[in-house]
Amino acid sequence: MKILVNCYACSPYKGSEPGMGWNFVKGLSKYHELYILTESKFKEDLDRYFETNPDEKSNKHFFFIIKNRHKTLRKIWPPSYYWFYNQWQKKALKLAKELDAKYNFDLVHQLNMVGYREPGYLYKLNKPFVWGPMGGFNITPWKLLPSMGVKGMVFYGMRNIINSWQMKHSVRVAEAVNESDSIITATEDDHNTLLKLWNKDNIVIPEVGFQTSTKHLTESRVGKLKICWSGLHIPRKSLNLLLEAMARLKNPDNVELHIIGEGECTRKWKYLSKKLRLKNITWHGWVEKTEAMGIMSECDVFVITSLSDATSTVLLEALSMGLPVVATNHLGFANVITDACGIKIDLKNHKQVIRDFAFAIEKLEGDEKYRQKLSLGALERAKDFSWESKIDLIDKIYQNVIEKHKS
Template sequence: MDRLKILVSAYACSPYQGSEPGMGWGWIKEISRYHDLWVICEESESRIDVEAELEKNPQMRDRVKFFYIRIVRSRILGSYSLPSFYIYYKNWQKKVYKLACSLHEQIGFDLLHQLNMIGYREPGYLWKLPVPFVWGPVGGTADVPLRFASVLGPSQFLYHFARNTVNAWQLRYHNRVKAALNHADGFVTATSDEHNAFLRITGKDSVVISSTAIDTDENSSKPSGSYYETGNPLKLVYAGIHVSRKAIPIALRALALVPLKYRWHLDILGTGPMTSSWKHLATRLGINKNCTWHGWLPHRSDAVCIMERADALVFPSLQEGFPTVVLEALSKGLAVICFDHCGMADAVNNNCGIKIPVTTPKQAIQGFAEAVEQLAANPDELKRLSAGALKRAQEYSWQNRAGKMLNVYEKALSRRKTAS
C-alpha cells in the first residue's frame, strides 16, 4: 500500500506516560512508519511531552504533524468528575471536527482515524466527513459484576450499579454512537468481550486489536537469578490505581488463606481513594507485614525494577479494557493471576498465567488463593509460565498490532470504494 494521508484524533498522546496517553503515542509512532499522519491532540495532556520527544527525534516531523486544541473546563462542574468530563470532551471533539474540515480542504485526506479516548461514549464527529472512517480500538462496554457487592462496599456498589445502568442505555440508544457505527468503514474493538457486546447489542461486527502493545525490543528476557526457589518467599506484585473496581481485597483475602508453609511477599504499586481502607483490611487479616505499599513512584524505572524482581502479577480487577500492566508483566517474564474476563482473558493463556472464573466473591477468593499456592509449591510450573509469558508478550508487539491495523485501513478503503 502506498503511503496514505491520514488524520488521527488522539485526545491523549505522550511518549512518557502509560494508559491512554502512552497508547496514543504508541499507535502514532508505529503507524507513521507506513503512512503520513496529521494528529490532533489535547494541548495540556500532550503538547509538552510530544514536543520534547520530537526534539530528540526530529525525523518524526517528516512523518507526523501535530495540532493541539486545549479542552475548556468549568470551575463550577470541576475538572474530571464524571459525567462533567464528557461535557468538556464533547465540546473538544466539536473543535476537532472544525479543524479537521479545514485541514481536509487543504490536504485531502485518504482516511480518518478516531483513535482515543477509547471509550465508545464519545465517538467524535470525524465520521461526518466524506472520507473513509476508522474507529478504534474501542472499549468501555465492560461492567463490574454486581454480585461482587461485598467486595465493593455499599457506596461503591451504588456507583457501579448506576454506571452499569447508564452503560446499558448508552450502548443501545446513543444517537451519535449509532451514527459513528453506521459510517465506520473500519471498526476495531479492544477485547473479545467488547467485540461480543457490540455484535450482540448493535449488530456491528468488528476486528479485535488490543488497544495497547509493548516495545518487545526493550523487554526481551527475564533477568537471570530471578526465578522463585522453594523455601524463599514467592514475590508477588500488583500495579495500578487504587479504586474499587480493581478489587485488591480479593487478593488480600486470598493471600490470608495461603498455608503458612508457603512464604510470600506482595509489592503494591499505586495509590488512590481506596488505599487507606485496603491497608486497614491487610492489617485486620494479619498479612500487612508481608505487604509493601509503595504508592506512586516518581520514576517509571523504579516501578519496572520492582516488577522485574517479581515472580507473578496478581491482578484481581473486576472491570478493565485491555490493561497495559498485564502486557508489561508478561514482557518481564511474570506469570499472571487474574480473572478470566475483559482484556485479561485475551492476553493471558494457560502457558503464561492462571485465570480465575468470575463466579462469586467466595469462589474467586478461593481461586486466587489456590493459584498462589500452586505457584509457591511448584517452581518448575512457575518457570514454565515465565517462559510462556515472554513468548506471549512477543505477540503483542507494536509491530504486530500495527500490521493488524494496516489491514483494517486497507479494507476500509476498499469498502468505501465499493460502496461509491
C-alpha cells in the first residue's frame, strides 16, 4: 500500500522519539511504500545513513518540513514548544494534501510524537486513519513532586493540572480520536484512559523496542554489584531517589553505580552524592550509544527512577542484555516489568520509595541466584518487545482498517 506517515522525529542514530520513529518506518517499509513527513533537522542524519546504506532507501520517501523555533521563549516557558509544533503540523497537512493529490494514499498514519495533546491534522484528509502509539495521559504522583526540587515540583504540578484539563476538554484531541479508524496506545494506563474518556477501543503497543538480543550475562557475578542508571539529568528522571537509596545500604562498599547522561540536574545530583558521602560512583556523562551499551553490558542491574515517562528504549535494551531491572511501578514500566525479570517499586511516599529501592538493591547484591534468575527472565521478557513483532501487529492493523473501509 501507499501510506503517508507523519513521523515528526526520525533518526537512525538517536534514541527516544527519533529512534522510535526510525525503527517503525524501517520495519513498515518492508511491507509498504511509505511517504514520510519529517522535521528538517533530521535530514542530515538520514542523508548520512543512506549514503552508507543505499539499499535501505527502498520504499522510504522522505519529505522534510522546517519547524520554527524560539530558544529563549522555550527556556522561559517550556510548553511554548507546542505553539511551534502545532504550526509544523499545519504545514504537514498542507504538504499532505499536495502529496495525496499526486499519489492517492491508501492509508494515513499519525506516528509520532507520542503525546496525545498534539494529534496533528492529517485525519482531515478523509483517508483511513491510524493514530499511535499515543499516550501521555499520566499524572505524576503528587506525593513525590517535592522530591523533584522546587523547579520540578512547580513544573510537574502545573503539568498535572493542565493535563487533567486538556484530556477532558481539548476539542481537537476529541475530534482526532473520533476520526481515527484505529488507535494504538503506549501503555495500559493510556488504554484505560482512552476507553474512559471517549469509549474508544484501542490496542496497546509500547512505542519502544529492540532489534536483537545482546545477551551477555550467563555466569555468576564476581565482585561488586554493578548498577547502571541512564537518562537525561532532569527533575522527572529523579536520580536523587537512587542516590538516597544508596546512602541507606547496609554494605555500600559492595555496590558500584555507573551513571550515564547529563543535564540541568547534574551539578545538583553530584553535590547530593558528595553530601551523602557516596563512594563507588562513576559519572560517565554523555557518550555515544555504542559506548553507553558497552557500559551497560558490564553491569549487573539496571535501575529506573523516572516519575513521568511512557516506556523508555533503554529499559528494553537492558532486558535484552539480561539485566534485571528495578523501576518505579508506574506507567509503561509497570506494563513491561514482571516479577520474573525485575522488581517494581510502588510510589506511595518519598520515604517508602527510598526504603524499597534500597531493599531491592540489597536483595540483588546478597542473593546471586535470585539475580541470575531475574537475568534469564529479562532475556525472555525482551523477546515480547522486538521491533519485528510490533511491525507485524501494525501491519495487521493496517489490513483491518482497509478491510473495514472496503466493507
